[in-house]
Structures are given as structure tokens and as C-alpha cells.
Amino acid sequence: MRKNLLAAALFVAVASAPSGRAVELAAAHAIAPVPATAGLPGPVSRVTFHEQVERVLQKNCQTCHHEGGIAPFPLVSYADAYEHRVKMQIVTGNRTMPPWKPDSQCGAALQGNPRLSDGDVAVFLEWLRHGSPEGDATRAPAPLAFDDGWKLGAPDLQLGMTQPFQPDFATGDVYRCFRLPTGLNGQRYLSGIEVAPGNRSMVHHVLLFADTTGATAALDGKDGQPGYPCFGGPGFNAVSPLGAWVPGYRPALLSDGIGIDLPKNATLVMQVHYSARTGGVAPDQTHVALHFAKGPVQKRLLTLPLVNQTFRLPAGQANIPVSASFAAIPYDVTLRNIAPHMHLLGRTMSVTLTPPGGTAACLVNVPDWDFRWQGFYAFVTPVKVSPFSRMDVQASYDNSADNSNNPNKPPKDVTWGENTSDEMCLCYVSFTIDSENLTGAAGLAPTSLETFEPFWEMRTAAAAAPSRDR
Numbered sequence: 343m344r345k346n347l348l349a350a351a352l353f354v355a356v357a358s359a360p361s362g363r364a365v366e367l368a369a370a371h372a373i374a375p376v377p378a379t380a381g382l383p384g385p386v387s388r389v390t391f392h393e394q395v396e397r398v399l400q401k402n403c404q405t406c407h408h409e410g411g412i413a414p415f416p417l418v419s420y421a422d423a424y425e426h427r428v429k430m431q432i433v434t435g436n437r438t439m440p441p442w443k444p445d446s447q448c449g450a451a452l453q454g455n456p457r458l459s460d461g462d463v464a465v466f467l468e469w470l471r472h473g474s475p476e477g478d479a480t481r482a483p484a485p486l487a488f489d490d491g492w493k494l495g496a497p498d499l500q501l502g503m504t505q506p507f508q509p510d511f512a513t514g515d516v517y518r519c520f521r522l523p524t525g526l527n528g529q530r531y532l533s534g535i536e537v538a539p540g541n542r543s544m545v546h547h548v549l550l551f552a553d554t555t556g557a558t559a560a561l562d563g564k565d566g567q568p569g570y571p572c573f574g575g576p577g578f579n580a581v582s583p584l585g586a587w588v589p590g591y592r593p594a595l596l597s598d599g600i601g602i603d604l605p606k607n608a609t610l611v612m613q614v615h616y617s618a619r620t621g622g623v624a625p626d627q628t629h630v631a632l633h634f635a636k637g638p639v640q641k642r643l644l645t646l647p648l649v650n651q652t653f654r655l656p657a658g659q660a661n662i663p664v665s666a667s668f669a670a671i672p673y674d675v676t677l678r679n680i681a682p683h684m685h686l687l688g689r690t691m692s693v694t695l696t697p698p699g700g701t702a703a704c705l706v707n708v709p710d711w712d713f714r715w716q717g718f719y720a721f722v723t724p725v726k727v728s729p730f731s732r733m734d735v736q737a738s739y740d741n742s743a744d745n746s747n748n749p750n751k752p753p754k755d756v757t758w759g760e761n762t763s764d765e766m767c768l769c770y771v772s773f774t775i776d777s778e779n780l781t782g783a784a785g786l787a788p789t790s791l792e793t794f795e796p797f798w799e800m801r802t803a804a805a806a807a808p809s810r811d812r
């Protein structure tokens with residue numbers, strides 16, 4: 343069964359990916375001269391740290407670049423910024439920072455796009471050109487506090503690891519699942535899930551699943567540590583995650599009337615990817631906040647994978663196309679979130695929506711895939727999809743020796759699988775079904791996700807004829 347395969351394979355992680363690309367990029371980009379006044383707000387005689395740079399850092403950088411944050415160094419004090427002044431100009435000028443992989447030219451706008459304004463980019467360049475002065479400390483903005491409190495406010499239910507867990511990085515990154523019993527008796531709808539990573543310098547991502555099988559109880563604590571190892575998947579048949587956290591992720595509540603189904607007798611299972619990259623190791627205690635839907639819920643937020651599991655990436659070959667589709671969406675649906683996913687050989691992924699008889703519109707396009715920066719992207723305006731529209735994923739992979747991320751040296755043939763060195767061609771789409779009305783008097787039966795399955799298509803090469811994998 344495809345679904346079982348999927349369950350085992352969801353969001354596999356990676357032993358630390360090489361992080362040299364930013365450095366290569368930096369070396370390749372000389373500092374280009376721009377007009378001295380380019381995009382700067384107001385007349386500026388001299389750009390200083392306290393008057394301009396610090397504000398830009400607070401607004402755009404310090405969520406990650408603070409002591410104990412996910413970035414490798416803080417950009418908080420004058421000394422911090424001065425030390426990194428040249429690289430800051432380069433990585434903002436070429437837009438590698440703040441990290442954001444989707445192409446902003448793609449049609450559908452995504453929430454939380456941190457792309458710097460041209461004016462903010464110019465601040466870094468101008469500061470460098472003015473000799474990177476500190477300026478007048480009395481004009482500095484108040485420092486930000488990084489208390490890491492709940493962004494969505496006080497939760498209805500807070501769950502978390504009952505004991506701290508310290509990963510052992512001896513063999514690379516660690517994937518650990520923790521069971522979080524909810525203590526709830528009945529079914530609930532959630533309007534939001536927020537994750538608070540305990541140790542942000544190690545926690546690379548968190549995925550939440552609902553276990554209604556009870557299968558994970560037997561796994562828990564078997565090796566004498568809290569939780570259980572879960573490199574490939576959460577240890578039971580979970581089609582898609584309920585919620586997620588990745589660096590830079592900004593939680594949001596769903597619109598009124600939409601809920602995430604937390605089934606009766608479900609135990610939340612939290613998969614935490616601990617990254618060995620920053621080198622430090624310390625105990626972690628990650629928490630989760632659940633927000634129950636306040637009013638009646640008419641529609642469930644459903645998540646399905648657009649997926650191809652039949653491809654083969656021949657050793658040594660660069661630029662290998664792989665695609666996957668929903669040949670026809672069976673209902674009027676409204677798309678809300680999208681999450682492209684590949685491993686280390688992935689280079690590009692774009693997803694399009696084509697209404698019947700219409701032209702393809704871009705939903706998300708990642709032109710320079712980086713395993714370390716993935717997102718569950720929410721559309722600024724939910725996308726209406728008419729029945730019989732198709733949705734296509736077009737991805738490309740580089741399995742040549744020239745791909746510095748290639749985990750196999752020398753390269754070897756790679757297929758779908760859950761290990762880092764395997765590959766995936768997968769994109770989650772979260773949507774609501776327009777006709778679903780859970781509170782309706784007529785009692786429209788909730789639509790089952792299985793009704794989508796006949797419409798899945800997998801294609802391994804752009805030229806290959808579409809074929810149903812059934």
C-alpha cells in the first residue's frame with residue numbers, strides 16, 4: 343500500500359548537510375557599487391550601527407542570530423555586527439539571508455516572506471562604505487527580549503517532554519519521537535499548534551502526528567532514554583503531520599470555522615530532529631501548545647502528499663526530472679498551505695495548478711533547494727481550486743559527483759526511501775473542501791481523503807507519458 347510506504351517515509355531527516363554553499367556564494371559575489379543614497383529612508387549622512395544597522399538586525403535577523411538561537415553566531419552587539427560586517431553585506435545583497443527558499447516571482451504570495459526591502463539591503467552596504475561606525479548609543483533601539491514565550495498567547499492545553507533528553511551525536515544527527523498523551527476523552531478540533539523548541543541551537547525541526555493505534559506505547563523508553571528513535575517516520579501509519587516547526591516558522595491560528603482534527607483517543611507524537619551542526623550538545627525539553635477551535639468547525643484542514651515513489655536517479659547524472667500530479671482534484675477545494683520536500687540530491691521543485699482548459703499558475707517554486715531550509719508555507723490568500731483542476735510537481739535532482747551535497751561518493755543509483763541518502767519527491771498540500779459542512783443540518787458526510795487516491799499520478803521523467811500508478 344502506498345500509504346504505508348508514505349507513513350514510514352514522512353519527512354526523513356538528514357545527517358548534517360554540508361553548509362559550504364553560503365560561503366561559496368559569498369566568495370563569488372564581489373561588492374557591487376550602488377548609488378550612495380540607494381533606497382535609504384530619508385537623508386542619511388552617515389550610516390551607523392545604533393542608528394540604522396541595529397534596527398534592521400532586530401527586525402530581520404535576531405530571531406535566529408541571538409545567543410542560543412539557531413544561527414551560528416549572534417548579531418546583537420556592535421562587536422557582533424562589526425565582526426561580520428563584510429559577510430552581512432554579501433548575504434543580504436545576494437539575498438541568501440534571511441533564509442527563504444521560495445521564489446518571490448511565483449504567482450501565489452506566501453505568508454512570512456522575510457525578503458529584505460532594497461532600503462534594508464542598502465543599509466548594510468552603506469554602513470560598510472562609511473567604515474562601519476558604532477554611532478550614538480543613546481539613539482539605539484531598546485534591545486529585544488528573547489523570552490521565547492508563546493506567540494499565539496496562552497494555550498488551551500500545553501504538552502511537553504516530561505524529562506529532558508540529551509542527544510548523542512556520535513553517529514550524526516538524531517531523530518527522536520516523544521509521546522505526548524493529551525488526557526482528552528473526546529475528539530477535538532484545533533485552530534492552532536505552536537511548538538516551543540527547548541534548545542534552539544540543536545532543534546532543527548519538529549513534526550507532530552496523532553497516534554490512534556497505540557502502537558508507539560511499546561516503543562517509548564525502550565532504550566532507557568525518554569522517547570524512542572524515529573529516523574524514518576513516527577513508528578505508526580500516519581498519512582500526514584498535524585503540525586510542524588522549522589527555524590523561522592511563524593505560527594498562526596486557522597480562520598474561524600476551520601479545524602485540525604485531533605481524533606478521539608489520540609496520543610500526540612512529536613518527532614524532533616536534533617542537528618549536530620552547531621557542535622554543542624545539551625539537554626532539550628521541547629513543548630507544544632494546542633489551541634482548541636473556539637466556535638463551531640465547518641471544515642477540516644486536510645493534508646495530502648503529492649508524491650512520486652517510483653523514480654530512479656542514475657549515478658553520475660545531473661538535472662534529472664521527476665514529477666508527480668493530482669490528475670484531477672475531485673472537488674471544489676481551497677488550498678491553504680504547501681510544503682515541498684526532497685533530500686540532498688534535490689535541486690529544484692515547482693508546483694503548478696491548472697484549471698480545466700486553463701493555463702498553469704505557479705503555487706510555489708523553489709529554484710535552489712536546500713534541505714536545511716524547508717517550510718510549511720501558508721498562502722496569503724487561500725487559493726480556490728475548481729473541480730477537475732490538476733496539480734503538478736516538477737522536481738529536478740543532481741546525482742552527479744559535482745553536487746557537493748551528494749551523500750554518495752562516488753555517486754550511486756538512488757531511489758525513493760526514508761534514509762538521508764535515499765530521495766523523496768513529495769509536496770504536502772493542505773486544503774479545505776468547500777462543500778464540507780460538519781455542522782450542517784443536512785449532515786453532509788465528511789469527505790474521506792481516500793477519495794483523492796485514484797487521482798494520484800507519478801511520472802519519473804518529463805517526457806514520459808502520464809501513467810496511473812495503480
Ligand code: HEC
Nearest residue numbers: 364365368402403406412413414429430433439440589590
Ligand atoms: C531563520 C533564521 C535566520 C535569520 C532570520 C537570519 N539568519 Fe543568518 N544564518 C542563519 C543560519 C542557520 C546560518 C548558518 C548558515 C546556514 O545554515 O545557512 C546563518 C548564517 C549567516 C551568515 C554567515 C554566512 C556565511 O557565509 O558564513 C551571515 C553573515 C548571516 N547569517 C547574516 C544574517 C543577516 C544579516 C540576517 C538578517 C538580515 C540574517 N542572517 C537572518 C539563520 C538565520
